[in-house]
Amino acid sequence: MSTFTLLESKRQNKYFYDQKAKNTQWCHPMLYYILKLHDKGMDVDQWYRDLNNGPVKIEGFGTTSKKEIAYYYRKYILLRDNGFFSGIDTEHYLSGRLSADQIKSSLANTRQVTFEVVDFCNLECAYCTYGKFYNNYDRREKNKLSTAPAKTFLNYLLDLMNSPLNDSHGRPFYIGFYGGEPLLNFPFIREIVDYVRQLKAVHNRFCFNMTTNGLLLERYMDFLEEHDFLLLISLDGNEYNNSYRVFKDGTPAYQQILENVNALKSKYPEYFESRVNFNAVFHNRNSVSDIHRYFKTHFNKVPTISELNPSGISDSMREEFRKTYANINENLFQVEDYSLVEKDMFIRLPNIKGVSTFLDQCSGFVFNDYNELLASGNEGKEEVRVPTGTCMPFSRKVFITVKGKILPCEQIGYQYGLGAVDENNVELDFEKIARTYNRYYDKLKNQCCTCANAEACFQCIFYLNPEKPNPKCLGLFNKEELSQFLATQVSYLEENPHTYTKIMKEVRIE
Numbered sequence: 162m163s164t165f166t167l168l169e170s171k172r173q174n175k176y177f178y179d180q181k182a183k184n185t186q187w188c189h190p191m192l193y194y195i196l197k198l199h200d201k202g203m204d205v206d207q208w209y210r211d212l213n214n215g216p217v218k219i220e221g222f223g224t225t226s227k228k229e230i231a232y233y234y235r236k237y238i239l240l241r242d243n244g245f246f247s248g249i250d251t252e253h254y255l256s257g258r259l260s261a262d263q264i265k266s267s268l269a270n271t272r273q274v275t276f277e278v279v280d281f282c283n284l285e286c287a288y289c290t291y292g293k294f295y296n297n298y299d300r301r302e303k304n305k306l307s308t309a310p311a312k313t314f315l316n317y318l319l320d321l322m323n324s325p326l327n328d329s330h331g332r333p334f335y336i337g338f339y340g341g342e343p344l345l346n347f348p349f350i351r352e353i354v355d356y357v358r359q360l361k362a363v364h365n366r367f368c369f370n371m372t373t374n375g376l377l378l379e380r381y382m383d384f385l386e387e388h389d390f391l392l393l394i395s396l397d398g399n400e401y402n403n404s405y406r407v408f409k410d411g412t413p414a415y416q417q418i419l420e421n422v423n424a425l426k427s428k429y430p431e432y433f434e435s436r437v438n439f440n441a442v443f444h445n446r447n448s449v450s451d452i453h454r455y456f457k458t459h460f461n462k463v464p465t466i467s468e469l470n471p472s473g474i475s476d477s478m479r480e481e482f483r484k485t486y487a488n489i490n491e492n493l494f495q496v497e498d499y500s501l502v503e504k505d506m507f508i509r510l511p512n513i514k515g516v517s518t519f520l521d522q523c524s525g526f527v528f529n530d531y532n533e534l535l536a537s538g539n540e541g542k543e544e545v546r547v548p549t550g551t552c553m554p555f556s557r558k559v560f561i562t563v564k565g566k567i568l569p570c571e572q573i574g575y576q577y578g579l580g581a582v583d584e585n586n587v588e589l590d591f592e593k594i595a596r597t598y599n600r601y602y603d604k605l606k607n608q609c610c611t612c613a614n615a616e617a618c619f620q621c622i623f624y625l626n627p628e629k630p631n632p633k634c635l636g637l638f639n640k641e642e643l644s645q646f647l648a649t650q651v652s653y654l655e656e657n658p659h660t661y662t663k664i665m666k667e668v669r670i671e
């Protein structure tokens with residue numbers, strides 16, 4: 162498969178992106194023309210030899226001479242001799258396999274363990290991922306996670322974290338509390354925090370975080386501040402914006418949440434400023450402008466914005482989900498004070514995320530570490546990788562459900578549990594996990610081999626129903642679609658060149 166893509170920006174500048182070299186370059190129209198011939202499968206050397214010495218007419222370029230063409234032909238040869246435009250054996254490239262050792266090492270270096278403290282809540286938000294729209298979570302049975310399995314898992318993890326497999330020295334390690342509403346099981350949180358405080362991690366330091374709906378904040382804020390919790394409060398904006406967040410009897414929760422948040426802000430202003438963040442769920446009752454204005458005015462904060470999760474929707478709820486769902490990107494086109502919103506929200510906006518992804522994956526100027534930088538000069542190396550953009554299991558986090566299932570994160574269906582923990586044992590069979598992932602990869606590999614976006618893919622396999630016999634990826638890109646995606650990013654950078662420096666300085670892609 163050819164690994165380069167031609168693209169033209171809105172200003173009609175021409176570029177090529179070479180997937181193998183992970184590099185995008187501006188090019189002269191003549192070089193662009195030569196690359197088009199190459200892309201069509203023409204023998205460019207023969208074409209050049211056959212040119213006569215008189216005037217030469219080139220489509221879309223006008224009349225030129227062989228002498229002038231020679232300069233760009235030599236450039237083409239130079240690039241080609243240095244590994245550009247060479248094509249890639251995708252079958253081989255995407256033939257990577259996960260091994261048990263890799264997964265174990267990933268767990269030894271994980272960044273966070275999150276406990277689903279309870280499976281119930283004091284609210285009943287219309288779009289909750291454990292609510293009426295979805296069918297991919299375990300039944301909610303008013304369970305609380307007890308501290309014994311949580312401690313068993315922490316002990317197991319600590320042995321791995323303190324072993325030679327850990328090479329993430331100095332990195333903070335987060336213990337997360339999630340629900341339902343985690344503050345409904347405060348004794349669990351207090352006991353686990355006390356327990357963690359006396360654990361000795363050789364390489365990492367423990368920190369705490371929590372996602373909360375804010376209703377019990379006033380009652381527990383002294384504890385949260387004392388232990389420096391990183392807090393993420395769910396709030397969708399003003400009273401109307403927030404009107405899907407309601408109590409079980411349907412009455413709005415907005416005023417109570419606001420009172421609690423204001424109490425926290427006035428008692429602990431410094432903590433509030435440095436450790437408290439908001440997440441607004443995006444839907445048909447708010448907009449990017451509403452959200453930006455609300456949080457800026459009330460709390461001088463810039464929230465994260467998340468769309469409703471479109472996977473795991475029950476068939477009977479599709480229509481209602483469709484009415485509730487709204488797309489952030491589409492809404493951005495209608496934002497009046499866009500430059501102000503972009504200045505504040507920056508990487509939280511999907512279009513800026515797209516540009517960042519482009520710079521990270523396709524510009525050739527971003528290296529995650531020195532190993533990657535040194536390896537980049539290693540032409541001809543036989544690299545392989547696994548298909549899709551799924552993270553290495555546990556590389557980001559471990560999620561423990563209220564029933565003791567072990568998952569790679571809280572965003573995927575509970576049917577994909579990779580192990581279990583109870584008060585005495587952790588059951589994690591790394592060989593079996595590797596087999597499961599490799600089986601899923603085998604089902605997607607053929608699609609990924611034909612996908613122009615295989616190199617920069619972010620598609621998580623768990624959103625594609627990997628247990629089905631023939632899962633389908635709707636994100637498969639053909640070359641034309643990749644060209645359009647790249648052209649959008651390059652056009653944005655041409656029009657907003659300052660964004661390049663800002664992304665390079667401020668954004669770290671994980």
Ligand code: SF4
Pocket residue numbers: 550551552553557569570571572573620621622623
């Ligand atoms: S959604 Fe998929 S890729 Fe993302 S953290 Fe979870 S398992 Fe990994």
Ligand code: SF4
Pocket residue numbers: 548549550605608609610612613614615616618619620634635636637638
């Ligand atoms: S977008 Fe889909 S088809 Fe393309 S590489 Fe990713 S998982 Fe494979």
